[in-house]
Amino acid sequence: MEIKVLQKVLAANDRVADENRGMFDANKITVINLMSSPGSGKTTLLDKTIEALKGELKIAVIEGDIQTTMDAERLSRHDVPIVQINTAAIGGDCHLDAAMISSALHDLKIEGLDLIFVENVGNLVCPAEFEIGEHFKAVVISVTEGEDKPLKYPLMFQVCKWAVISKTDLLSVLDFDIEKLRVYMKQVNPKLEVFELSARSGAGFDAWLDHIREAVRAKKQG
């Protein structure tokens, strides 16, 4: 009974997600949904990514948080459009859903944009269940979190196309086996494309940026 209700909720969500995606496609905009545990470095990743790409691409951000506008404020220095969603105002949801994105689009002039980043609420569980109309789901996992996360939170790693292993500058002081993490990732999702990088040192960042550029180019041509 409970499962039936949940399926209905998810089916309704998927319809709105399809509408969002249709609008993005009609405007040839690439949308990337960044998800992770709290504190894995999503905002810092976004900050450095926007800094590197804002000269060549028109970028906007949809910021999801239960409350506060701290992340949006951190990103505001880039002078790109940012819409904040605070789920506390609508029940405190621990994830973004398609209707919230649809509402956010009313506050965003999407014509002329190339790329929208959605920073989801920090949570490795529930955001994985909700399509929002994005083209790419990316999970961020820092090397401080432990190698077992793909096995313990498999849905997140299964629904994502991309995984970013962040904070690699800390590897030298941690007992962290990055190969073990990669094996577990492949085990739950053999197709996952994996990036290792440090937003602090810049190591590995070029491959990440090139991948985004290529996704945007493909959408423009498609």
Place this chain on the structure above:
Amino acid sequence: MEIKVLQKVLAANDRVADENRGMFDANKITVINLMSSPGSGKTTLLDKTIEALKGELKIAVIEGDIQTTMDAERLSRHDVPIVQINTAAIGGDCHLDAAMISSALHDLKIEGLDLIFVENVGNLVCPAEFEIGEHFKAVVISVTEGEDKPLKYPLMFQVCKWAVISKTDLLSVLDFDIEKLRVYMKQVNPKLEVFELSARSGAGFDAWLDHIREAVRAKKQG
């Protein structure tokens, strides 16, 4: 409407939580509910805590995960009773609730126990909403996660009596302002008791252990 349903669910949960707590109290058992983001170091904290206390206290563990028994296996070397709850089998819930704890108690001989640790599902949002019958809720936050977490996930820090700041051995290589974290913690919950420790180096561990000993002693006498 949606909120009404949620309140009913939570009211039903609270009734079962009260039953659990009544059973713990009748047996003079202290129950500590450990919550955090994935990867903040709950299992390592538990591992070192059990190692230090198992000679003097009768301890059991209820391990909550969506799936896998990896954490339970890590703790099994201590030869204390462990019951694993895998929420994947019952809908994939991102938190433990009182009924799950009640079920777990069928598999646990609680007579003679002094202390039960519950390791909740890794999630800084939803576990805060569900009473399970514990006496102490403790949030673990590692110094790799960012100082802003109490402001962004205030409910978790409001419901907890204790907060453990973990992985302090990494402070020297991070740009982390532990005083800022403490200010934010006090801001959302002035009564929060805060421990700073490193399970790896052992720094700060004695104060944490003494606090647990004192809680167990008070329950035995009360």
